[in-house]
Amino acid sequence: MGLLQRNYFELLGLPTQFEVDLALLDQHYRQLQSEVHPDRFVTASANDRMQSMQVATQANEAYQTLKNSTARARYLLQLQDIETLEESNTAMPAEFLMLQMEWREAIDDASSAKDITALDTLLAEIKRMAKSLTQELSVQFSDNAYERASESVRKLSFIDKISADIHRAIEQLEN
Amino acid sequence: MAYSDKVLDHYENPRNVGTLDKNDPHVGTGMVGAPACGDVMKLQIKVNDSGIIEDAKFKTYGCGSAIASSSLVTEWLKGKTLDQAAEIKNSAIAEELALPPVKIHCSVLAEDAIKAAVADLKSKQPA
Numbered sequence: 001m002g003l004l005q006r007n008y009f010e011l012l013g014l015p016t017q018f019e020v021d022l023a024l025l026d027q028h029y030r031q032l033q034s035e036v037h038p039d040r041f042v043t044a045s046a047n048d049r050m051q052s053m054q055v056a057t058q059a060n061e062a063y064q065t066l067k068n069s070t071a072r073a074r075y076l077l078q079l080q081d082i083e084t085l086e087e088s089n090t091a092m093p094a095e096f097l098m099l100q101m102e103w104r105e106a107i108d109d110a111s112s113a114k115d116i117t118a119l120d121t122l123l124a125e126i127k128r129m130a131k132s133l134t135q136e137l138s139v140q141f142s143d144n145a146y147e148r149a150s151e152s153v154r155k156l157s158f159i160d161k162i163s164a165d166i167h168r169a170i171e172q173l174e175n
Numbered sequence: 176m177a178y179s180d181k182v183l184d185h186y187e188n189p190r191n192v193g194t195l196d197k198n199d200p201h202v203g204t205g206m207v208g209a210p211a212c213g214d215v216m217k218l219q220i221k222v223n224d225s226g227i228i229e230d231a232k233f234k235t236y237g238c239g240s241a242i243a244s245s246s247l248v249t250e251w252l253k254g255k256t257l258d259q260a261a262e263i264k265n266s267a268i269a270e271e272l273a274l275p276p277v278k279i280h281c282s283v284l285a286e287d288a289i290k291a292a293v294a295d296l297k298s299k300q301p302a
Contacts, residue, residue: 086210161213
């Protein structure tokens, strides 16, 4: 099997599963990048040179995907032919959406009050939720509960977005 | 991104922002969210005894197009029956607001919110 036919986990020498040893991921990624580094292919055939470049590009995509737990879960679901439908599935549990709204209001309130501490507190709360969702994902994958895993990815997508927005709000207040 | 005049108008002067009592048997609440952009929309409708929507309120966190889409539909909903409300299509919202292709999902969110509010109301009413 050629390197380019492998999935991202196989490409980076890791088991195809949600749990990833991040230190090992780093190590295998650096190793693969050095193996396909352009310097090594200066005298190689045009074909080998091109292939090494493709592998280097794919290794980079694989690394970016696998090191982020939301992206990793989304990718694992894709391998099962399940799309997470983050663009089109708008039905989320009502209590989760209520929480999103409360958080959005809290960001607005804290921003107008220039209250960085409140934003930091909110960010910590959101990080705790992200952590518990990631733990749920791990259980869902070991149970092959892909529909529920798909919903967890959609929830994490909200969380990633709101975290980025809070970071931006904090930066604006600090400047 | 340049917003159309209609989007700007609804964004700057949103109609019918607010909340209705979700425990009122005449009120239906629809909450939807778009994971890709983090937008959250709450749409509420209130029907009178003849089954006509007499009030609609919304609360939306999101981009200008999402706010404009929900503001617009609250205007459209008033005076309609539940069945007429459920027929509102996202394409009509997108056309009215001249939404660019990347913002079509905002109109989908509004359509889904209407459907969710209608379903909630129907579930409250005796069959």
